[in-house]
Amino acid sequence: MNDSKKLGINTTCVHVGEVKDEQFKGAVSPIYMSTSYAFDHVDVKRYPRYYNTPNQEMLCKKIAALENTEDALIFSSGMAAISSSMFAFLKRGDHVIIQQVIYGGTYNFIVSEFDKYGIEYSFTESDKIEDFKSLIKANTKILYIETPSNPLLGITDMKAISNLAKKHSILTMIDNTFASPINQNPYNFGIDIIIHSATKYMGGHSDISAGAVAASAVHIEQIWKTAINFGGNLSDQTVWLLERSLKTLNLRVKTQTENAQTMAEYLEKNKDIDNVYYPGLQSHPQYKLAKKQMKGFGAMLSFELKEGIDAMKFQNSLTLIKPTMSLAGLESTTVSPTQTTHALLSEEERLERGIKDGLIRFSVGIEEPKDLISDIEQAIKKVKK
Template sequence: MKESKKLGINTTCVHVGEVKDAQYKGAVSPIYTSTSYAFDGVDVKRYPRYFNTPNQEMLHKKIAALEKTEDALIFGSGMAAISAALFAFLQKGDHVVIQQVIYGGTYNFIVSEFDKFGIEYSFTESDKVEDFKPLIKENTKVLYIETPSNPLLGITDMKAIAALAKENGILTMIDNTFASPINQNPIDFGIDIMLHSATKYMGGHSDISAGAIAATKEHIEKIWKTAINFGGNLSDQTVWLLERSLKTLNLRVKEQTKNAQKMAEFLENNADIDRVYYPGLKSHPQYELAKKQMKGFGAMMSFELSEGIDAMKFQNHLQLIKPSMSLAGLESTTVSPVQTTHALLSEEERLARGIKDGLIRFSLGIEETEDLIEDILQAIKKAKS
């Protein structure tokens, strides 16, 4: 087979990282559920917590191929991946600069845990590179970004951030969950470490909890040494399910992205919607930047309901679209960030980040857009009455 970097995206999704069924010649990967392997007379001493069972090893190859990196690691959740990556490169006395608007779980992890370990941190005022520069100190080791950001779909200039980091000998990390490897490959812009909640687009069916890191072999080796102590490995049953799901990643994400563009344009022209946050709209302040660094604008958006329309009443009247905690499944879902992803932030902190009570985060599935639009219209009508 050709090198994965020369294969088409669908071919990569289907064939790279599949476990060959040497015994029975089955069309899909066999699953190895053993938690105990031989230690003598073998090339690899395998143990699930060491991220090196047959299914784990091969899935690493698929994710690395999708992100165009040398290596990858998979975890039990996105937060397991994020925490392992940050703790691998930060120790007592180090400093990290973090983009202001990020996933609420990441924010809470940083403010809850880093002080205990003597790790300093600074949050930027915006996603602009100019806000990162003055925060860099002699002990800064990592610049952490998220683009598109959760939940306001802000776009960060990856090339500019990578250049700034390299000038100062600093490592860069990105949460690439919202874009997925289909719509964005940060390595093309100089970012060092890619992080994913694989629960989202990589899993794609709302039935898998997982995380992923993609980077150079050198960086993955360092993360691995920390990760084996935290025990955040993924069970092989779920590894197998994730490998199955990744086979359709490109097909799913492209269809979802197409739906999102149509929906964003509809919502922007609806009198009951005050504002739509979607990088594929020309009204988005970073539309031109998004065009430069994204292959597609993604399937995530947020919108603000007009004053007087209660966010929960609106969501409770939806019939097809599901009010639900997570995102990126085949089914369209909504969520109120103030009650879920950013509930751990104070009201003052949320408002400082532009997260209002009427904000709805919207994950587009693969349903017909016309059906979704009809559902939104009837829910708005009922919420208003």
């Protein structure tokens, strides 16, 4: 595991993976924009698509340190990270087991692409270990999970998944985006490959698109061999911005997590809200499991408005919280999963996963909770009128 984990989390965020400015001794990493490097008399033949420019190489060290893994790779998006990782370990005739409630983009990727390549797949009926176990076949190569899940914040037992997979010599992958490395480190529970949409908490400012994968050096090497053919590398300008953003990752996520707990408790008591999905609530069915495997419960939650309160009218009545497509920025945002993240699913498929029209996913930012509460209350009042 990465020795950098011996450092404090803020120290790791700020200092691990810095590009040293040897010439001018600047306090921040210099940015190397070149797409052409020397090939003779050099230790490394560098090329952007090979994920080894100076900025790319050092940022991978920071991400590996944050996830406590040996190595990491960065990509142009979360989906580039997911697709490159999947295809690195799969071939025609292989089988994958996928947790039922996952990010809609991941679901669409699997059902749209795997059949073309002769890759079999099965979705579980829940996040319970028994469901995964019952679907294992002789050709099963990957167990893919997402915890907390998008958008209902379900919790999957990582240690149980890891033990099951190792018993059958199966690889495990997790989408760790919602938790971030601050609140959860799946590698510590035996998960092999950790994936992030770095657009979200790692970027944190709603201004860059990126993805990340953290794993052992052996697994990263195999992903790299596939990734260089798909060309999902990140531009060095965005690499530099992501490294800058990661310096405040712990400060941002800790504040957002504390705010999310306050907002979840408020929403749970609100008479105009039917259900609140947040692993930090004791009413959450997997609260004890979340407490066991998470260092913090995260800054994402979902809630359902009572029947008769239109979800879109409510969101359009908000004045401080922004109804937007993405999540995890400094600012609080909402989204309707039925119209965005899970719009590619049929209505029947969405309902099977518990995703109703009145469901709102709430990404809690760094604002004062009292201001967010005030905004929600005025919006509900306006819609009810």
